[in-house]
Amino acid sequence: MPYAYDDQNIFAKILRGEIPNDTVLETAHCLAFRDLYPQAPVHVLVIPKGPYVTYDHFAAEASAAEIADFTRTIGEVCRMTGLRPGDGEDGYRVISNAGEAGLQEVPHLHMHVLGGRVLGPLVAKPA
Numbered sequence: 001m002p003y004a005y006d007d008q009n010i011f012a013k014i015l016r017g018e019i020p021n022d023t024v025l026e027t028a029h030c031l032a033f034r035d036l037y038p039q040a041p042v043h044v045l046v047i048p049k050g051p052y053v054t055y056d057h058f059a060a061e062a063s064a065a066e067i068a069d070f071t072r073t074i075g076e077v078c079r080m081t082g083l084r085p086g087d088g089e090d091g092y093r094v095i096s097n098a099g100e101a102g103l104q105e106v107p108h109l110h111m112h113v114l115g116g117r118v119l120g121p122l123v124a125k126p127a
């Protein structure tokens, strides 16, 4: 069962309003909020409201409306935070970690939108 969803994960609790979050944007199908432990001056997480574990899960099972909203919400977060190239901060990185190899901590799909500084190499070299 690669797509078994645990509804006790922390982002499910945020979506149910059980724990607070610093919301940047909410849409019909998505929530964008600031990461509690930011890795860059701008670090926003964009999550679908539906119970999807990973990007591949979402791509396989989400509706066209959910996929369009997720994609546009990520773009809107880049715009709202001034990260679009030419807008001020001059660029960003969008990352989604999945599973053990990706070091995914929270098993609810999220896109990290990072920017506000030069972000360095895409992946760390193995120690």
Ligand code: AMP
Pocket (backbone or CB within 6 Å): 010, 019, 021, 034, 035, 036, 037, 038, 045, 096, 097, 103, 104, 105, 106, 107
């Ligand atoms: P990942 O390792 O890709 O699963 O990333 C999970 C992210 O969630 C990390 O960057 C954490 O800092 C962040 N995080 C964990 N708990 C919270 C929370 N309550 N509110 C906002 N961000 C959180």
